[in-house]
Amino acid sequence: MRPALHHLGDRSLGPLLIAPVVLVLGTVIAYPLFAAIALSAFAVDTPTLRSRFVGLGNYAELLGADGRFWPALGVTLVWTAATLALQIVIGVAMALLLNRDLWLRSLARSLVLFPYFVSTVVAVLVWRWLFNDMFGLANQLLMKIGVIAAPLDWLGTMPSALLSVIVVGAWKFFPFVVIAVLARLQTIPESLYDAARLDGAGAWSRFRDVTLPQIGEVLGIVVLLRAIWDFKEFDLVYLLTGGGPVDATRTLPLIVYQEAFGLNRMGMAAAYAVAMMITMLGFFLLYRLAVRGRT
Amino acid sequence: MSPRLARTGWSLLAWSLILLVAGPLLWMVATSLKSEDEVFSLEPTLLPVEPTLEHYAVLLTETAFPAYFANSVVIATATTTVVVVLAVLGAFSLARFRYRGREAIASAVLLCYMLPSVVLIIPLYLLMVRLGLANTIASLVIAYTSFALPYALWLLRTFMAAVPVEIEQAALIDGASRMGAFFDVLLPQVLPGIISTALFTFILAWNEFLFALVLVNADDVRPLTTGVMTMLVSGFNIEWSLLMAASVMMSVPLIIILAFLQGHLVRGFGAGAVKG
Numbered sequence: 001m002r003p004a005l006h007h008l009g010d011r012s013l014g015p016l017l018i019a020p021v022v023l024v025l026g027t028v029i030a031y032p033l034f035a036a037i038a039l040s041a042f043a044v045d046t047p048t049l050r051s052r053f054v055g056l057g058n059y060a061e062l063l064g065a066d067g068r069f070w071p072a073l074g075v076t077l078v079w080t081a082a083t084l085a086l087q088i089v090i091g092v093a094m095a096l097l098l099n100r101d102l103w104l105r106s107l108a109r110s111l112v113l114f115p116y117f118v119s120t121v122v123a124v125l126v127w128r129w130l131f132n133d134m135f136g137l138a139n140q141l142l143m144k145i146g147v148i149a150a151p152l153d154w155l156g157t158m159p160s161a162l163l164s165v166i167v168v169g170a171w172k173f174f175p176f177v178v179i180a181v182l183a184r185l186q187t188i189p190e191s192l193y194d195a196a197r198l199d200g201a202g203a204w205s206r207f208r209d210v211t212l213p214q215i216g217e218v219l220g221i222v223v224l225l226r227a228i229w230d231f232k233e234f235d236l237v238y239l240l241t242g243g244g245p246v247d248a249t250r251t252l253p254l255i256v257y258q259e260a261f262g263l264n265r266m267g268m269a270a271a272y273a274v275a276m277m278i279t280m281l282g283f284f285l286l287y288r289l290a291v292r293g294r295t
Numbered sequence: 296m297s298p299r300l301a302r303t304g305w306s307l308l309a310w311s312l313i314l315l316v317a318g319p320l321l322w323m324v325a326t327s328l329k330s331e332d333e334v335f336s337l338e339p340t341l342l343p344v345e346p347t348l349e350h351y352a353v354l355l356t357e358t359a360f361p362a363y364f365a366n367s368v369v370i371a372t373a374t375t376t377v378v379v380v381l382a383v384l385g386a387f388s389l390a391r392f393r394y395r396g397r398e399a400i401a402s403a404v405l406l407c408y409m410l411p412s413v414v415l416i417i418p419l420y421l422l423m424v425r426l427g428l429a430n431t432i433a434s435l436v437i438a439y440t441s442f443a444l445p446y447a448l449w450l451l452r453t454f455m456a457a458v459p460v461e462i463e464q465a466a467l468i469d470g471a472s473r474m475g476a477f478f479d480v481l482l483p484q485v486l487p488g489i490i491s492t493a494l495f496t497f498i499l500a501w502n503e504f505l506f507a508l509v510l511v512n513a514d515d516v517r518p519l520t521t522g523v524m525t526m527l528v529s530g531f532n533i534e535w536s537l538l539m540a541a542s543v544m545m546s547v548p549l550i551i552i553l554a555f556l557q558g559h560l561v562r563g564f565g566a567g568a569v570k571g
Contacts, residue, residue: 011394013388013392013473013474014388014391014392014393014394014397015388015392015394015396016388017384017385017387017388017392018384018385018388018389018397018400020381020384020385021381021382021384021385021400021404021444021448022400024381024440024444025403025404025407025441025444025445027437028415028419028437028438028440028441028444029407029410029415029441029445031418031422032414032415032417032418032419032422032441033410033414033415033418035418035421035422036414036415036417036418039417039418049421094312097305097308097309097312098309100302100305100309101302101305102302102305102306102309102310103302103306103310104310106557108309108310108313109557109561110553110554110557111313111316111317112313112316113553113557113560113561114316114317114320114549114553115316115319115320117498117502117549117552117553117560118320118502118546118549119501119502119504119519119520119545119546119549120502120504120520121502121504121519121520121523121524121542121545122323122542122545122546123319125323125523125527125538125539125541125542126319126320126322126323126539126542127319129322129323129326129535129538129539130319130322132535134335135334135335135336135337135339135535137322137339140337140339171316171319179561183561228409231411232411232412232413234412234413234504234505235504235505239504239524253411253413256413256414256416256417257413257416257505257509260416260417260420261509266417266421269417270417270418273411273413273414273417274414276411276413276414277410277411277414280409280411
């Protein structure tokens with residue numbers, strides 16, 4: 001085996017080693033991707049899988065007056081922007097805090113990771129229990145201190161449903177920001193801060209003039225990744241509110257699922273999925289343009 | 296302000312925030328240990344007055360939870376094995392060989408990593424039905440590869456690129472073959488990276504929900520994520536203490552990983568997820 005591979009040399013060994021990956025990703029990603037695009041041109045009934053060619057009809061419908069693309073895009077953008085902003089602010093603040101000399105610092109650092117790695121199912125169950133109308137801790141605490149007079153149906157009314165989803169999302173995903181930023185903070189030489197101190201810089205200007213430029217690049221990547229992941233997040237929103245009340249928290253990924261397996265319109269679901277992907281690509285290009293414009 | 300006082304102040308602040316962050320999870324553990332009467336009380340207690348393991352006993356003997364757990368173990372282990380083997384070889388190729396299309400493959404992998412699962416789910420569902428794999432453990436292992444493999448590949452490539460090429464070249468000069476040098480020299484060097492990748496893959500597979508929701512619809516193949524949610528909707532009265540016990544049990548592998556292998560997780564972040 002070994003001598004045979006040796007004789008193959010670099011020329012074929014490299015491609016040979018990557019071949020299984022290409023084959024697998026071709027089957028589970030490339031093929032489904034193109035199949036989804038193709039499927040979006042058909043009207044497909046999910047149970048019977050009977051299909052009829054409709055061209056761009058699905059797109060015309062979903063973008064039209066009766067389509068749900070634009071309202072759902074609005075919800076998706078509000079959810080993404082709000083939860084991302086919270087994640088970044090809390091994440092950076094927590095990273096700065098955990099970069100200090102603290103009691104039991106390594107224990108603190110691993111406890112902070114917990115929400116990120118715990119299953120979304122677990123996270124949602126816990127929060128649904130906290131938000132329970134009668135016996136949930138949220139209502140009981142808020143009633144005790146007199147903020148609300150009667151129990152609130154957190155996940156069943158607006159705007160508290162959307163707010164709850166945003167807060168739980170921030171809680172679940174901010175540790176990603178903490179780990180990324182903390183790793184970078186640890187590499188900033190202390191001498192930079194000493195120099196700033198000599199110049200009489202206060203805490204805020206040290207953060208603005210030393211820390212922020214140093215973590216800027218990492219923060220840019222973190223914002224990009226988290227924006228993409230929040231935009232396409234399905235589990236958290238679906239499990240927390242199911243898109244309700246009515247459609248108030250129904251983001252684009254939830255629409256795709258609902259069209260395919262709730263309303264049994266697989267072609268329409270594929271069209272929503274493709275439209276969502278094109279939107280993401282559009283935002284990604286805008287981001288690239290903005291970043292390039294600045295540097 | 297003396298440094299010691301400052302340290303105390305910052306520590307108190309940091310730890311109160313951490314308790315706030317961990318609060319929901321501590322509440323989960325507390326609820327799982329409370330008796331039914333105590334859970335449904337209008338005067339909530341922070342800690343269980345009379346801690347009981349009855350919900351854990353019910354969970355393990357009277358529900359399908361143990362079956363779900365076993366399914367999840369099989370699915371996550373199989374996914375991790377398949378993904379790590381493919382990714383180790385693929386990353387070796389991307390990091391150490393030059394050939395046409397290499398950069399294109401690397402960018403495609405990164406792009407795959409950004410792709411929404413909901414785009415792939417419908418064609419994958421149709422594919423599994425056509426192959427007769429719907430409602431099998433295999434369908435989930437195959438589907439999970441779609442998001443775990445690009446990530447694993449990217450992570451391992453970064454780890455391998457960080458190892459100096461000279462050590463392998465020395466082995467080659469001593470007469471080792473490319474694969475020999477890979478197994479004897481490079482692989483031991485990137486072992487920590489492989490452990491990180493395996494842990495990440497395992498957690499991703501363990502926690503996955505959407506594919507399990509769509510591809511699997513029978514109790515004997517259902518993993519924990521969808522299984523526990525079925526327990527939530529199937530009961531007439533939601534038994535929160537039982538669900539909290541299920542949540543705790545479901546998080547056990549994670550608690551073990553975070554307690555003993557936290558360094559490997561953090562290294563995974565540093566290498567692949569962020570530096571890209």
